[in-house]
Amino acid sequence: MSTVSFYVNQQLVTVNEDLFEMPLMEYLQDEMGLTGTKFCCGIGVCRACTVSVQRQPDSPREVMLSCSTPLSQMQGVQVDTIESVGEPEKLHPLQQAFLDKFAFQCGYCTSGFLMAAYSLWDRLKRAPINKDDLDRVIENAVGEHICRCTGYIRYHEAIKTAIIEEGGMVS
């Protein structure tokens, strides 16, 4: 029986072929109890299920739509979910900015926005951009995400504020 191995929040997991068709999100929730990654549309449109991945150990972070990515495609991928981003006692600057800016209400889309911004954060750390491009880059990162409560402005402000205040990512 063939298997696929990948990492979730730095934990190695191996699944055998009878689970290959299972979407990553379902595996995270049902098999690992990691319910911070959310199901909403199930077809990769709303982006609530977004997780951050690295294809290679040191490669830049990318986003992955966990609701529509089968486990068969996960070999060697390193997945990070919202549970790994920060602790209540030590939040990531993006999480703190989401709080400070009242970026969300019901919060069900927050995980997706956070993980997309977290991936962007990593890319900007590696390759800073001109500050004038920041709005566009943020739009590219989270512009397809759906928020039904708060209307996007506060998410964008929070991400922008966190990036600028962190320093070193825009010039």
Added chain:
Amino acid sequence: MPENKNGFMGGMTMNRRQFVKMIGGAAVTVNIIPITSVFASDGGGTQPSQGFEGWQKKPGEARYRIDGLAKVTGQKIYARDFRARDFQGEGWPVKEASIQIMRATDVDHIFETLDLDILPPELRPEVIYAEDVNLDLPSTITFPLLVPQGQRADYYGQPVAFLFFKTAYQMRKAQYYIEFNEDFIKYGAKDTDPRICPDNPKEFKDLDGHCLYAPLTNYVRIAADGPKDVFSYAKNGGDSDYTKKSEEYRRQIKLDIRSSDWNVYDLEADMPAMDPVFMEPESGIAWYDQKTKTLNMVLGTQSPDGDVTEVLSMLENSQSPIKPTTVNLISCYPGGGFGGRDKSMFTINLAIAAAYANGQPVRLAYNRYEQFQSGLKRHACDLKETLAVDSDGKIQAMTTEMVFDGGGRRNLSPYVASLAGLCAGGGYEIPRSAIKTHAKYTTNIPGGSQRGFGGPQAFFAIESALDEAAVNLQLSPFEIRRRNIMRQGSRTVVGGPVSQKPRFDEIIDQAEKHPIWTKREEKRKAYAKEGLDYGVGFAISNQAYGTSGDGVVGQVILNTDGTLSVSSSYVDMGNGSATTLAVATAKHLGANADNINMGDAELWPSMGMTTDPSYTWDDNKKYTASSVGSSSACLCAFHQVHAVEQASLVLLELAILPVAEKHWGLEKGSLKADSVTWQDGYLKTKDGSQPPIAREKLISTVHKLGGITGILVHAYFREIWVNSEFNISNQEYNWDIDGLSVYYSGTNPDEPPAPIWRKGVNKTPSPESGRYSRTRFAPCGNLMGVTVDRKTGVVTVVDSLSVLNAGPIITEGLVSGQSQGGVAMAIGYSLLEDIKPGSEGPADGRWNLDRYHVALSRDIALHSQELKVLDPLDRHEKSNGIAEAVMCSVAPAISNAIYDASQIRMRSLPFTSSKIMEALKS
């Protein structure tokens, strides 16, 4: 605090006060338990306790949402996050069955059966059909819970069968075969019999061959020069001949319109149903524990108490497979609601599944297709409006008829239609008005209490017609409104008074001087160079909030450590109400609450009050007109905050001040609430005559002396708050409440509080006010700039200004977030969101977000959207419930902007590119 393997904190503490419901003569103990208190190690509040110390700013202010930390770190708080195994410690079996509900996709042909043969044997579920289900219909449901085999469905989305899969894995595998498979549900012959309106006068009115949901709304008003109307619903609605007389006046108004020299604007408009698309599809788990006869349900709902009542009424059937003596409803944080979780069928369906699961836990978790197929919708609406405006731009008369598509379940549809009737008059003084608004039964997916509650449809009518009048009379959109707006003392279309200051004049002034308007011609030229039409449109709304009579409860406790705890029956759907109520204690107690308990349905029953309509406030000291209602977001800032503020005030006067008097050596009863103030955690006299006392010391002394340490109040609002007199320890007190219960130091906190019945009432609502519909409003204006691409028909919102009268702002981030969310949703409603009725719509089970488009950040003028909130008038002004206010006038503002851009009048929502192209051609 240690985190357990399931991702939530601490251990189980379910020692909660209970209440009892009498169902069919049998007593059932009901516990409604917020999920976060289930897993709170401190047995404390319903908000996630981690990082509590971080959310507060100074007293009365929040640094961030009280529930924010849990949400931003991915903790388990939503119903969809839970599995039966998470409750293993409470005795739940680990293995849960996965439930799928198959629903009617055809309402014309009889339902025969499911073709299970298309599934491999190992994937076949157990199936229950209508014939297997021996349950009563809950009181608010007319049509069968499941479509009986051999009969046609009453509406699209009505369940035809419940599938019980042994595991989630089996269900997922089976879905490859049955999802989107038209052959799985077998239909037979076409049923050509006409549908007959059900013989249930409480729910239906058979009128002119239409089956309408009762009650019907009929508001006719003729104003007089003086304060009293010639005729109105408020004045005459209690008369036995109101209907007859209203028809006579309606005819007179129509005659006046046609025989006068007024300018008359006839308008017909339509809008489709809208799906709320709350982000978490409805989900839940349930388990009937056969040994203890306990029904456990874990779900997110806006109406937990009402849901339990419905479920228990269903189980009254003598052949019901389960007869619980206890119900535990574990209430989770809803992942969005917007009304779509208010009296949803989901709870009933989950209970049906639990009843027929033979003692196994069940999980029912809709996917998005199922949510579209079955979830409550904003009503589709067809409307006709005639507006008569004189040559001075004054509205002289209006007639409006609105028909809402209620779908196959009455739900709150007639009440949505009723509020639309009030909203039909907009924010204007209209001397003659005749309004009919109905919700009709159709076979479509049921409608419900969506954000706006009839307002978005109603304001579209009058704001569109008025824009036509402005153009015709060559008045600016601001001037024509300025000549007609309501002011304090004006009367609504039902004849009810406008008792607050709407401040529409300020709203209009701010919009008129805004660059979106003043620089519109420059922008028009600039966009023209890009081949785009540019236009600006304005519209206002006077969205009412609350209901026609609202009961609220609020509880505040002084903890032994000097902190405060707040409890409310209200559910936080994400609107920030927990945060708002947590800071509402500061006004009278000088500190925010550290511990918040939301969705506590036990508060009201513990007070021992009655709503028996045979009593009045005067003749029964336990009487009130309404217990507590559903959790609508608009009920927070004015209504729920009042209850917590009053509980805090009572606590100050009964618990804190007596201790302070003793400490300062003052005469008993000499200190009043308005003679003291809090500063930096210390109580001081305003005149500075006494040394400050630390709050912790005061509270500690209260506990030592065995005094009152907690207050639970009930308050009722209808035009005014009921004000009552209490005699306590030979002192007279007057508060804006009608019910009071107290906790004493050292008593068991799980026991109900002790009632202190009022001595009498000072102020109660007038009988007429029962027909005012609403008396509280959140006025707003929207100024929208749009571009219209004549080549493609695409309309884009490029500028947006909302001016809102919210009263005093409690938490700015929550208010502006609600407003921005409302604007985004309303832009989607105006331009994108389009549900087809019948089998062409989501009833076919194939609709998802790939074909139902909601607004994204690129659609909402992300970097040029502005909210202006009017400064509060004074410290006595009350905050307004603003959840829905901003969105209500967005659609007409966009429609008016499209006219300003391209001279086409759009009357059919949404304004899709194809409709725009058609209009441009014509």
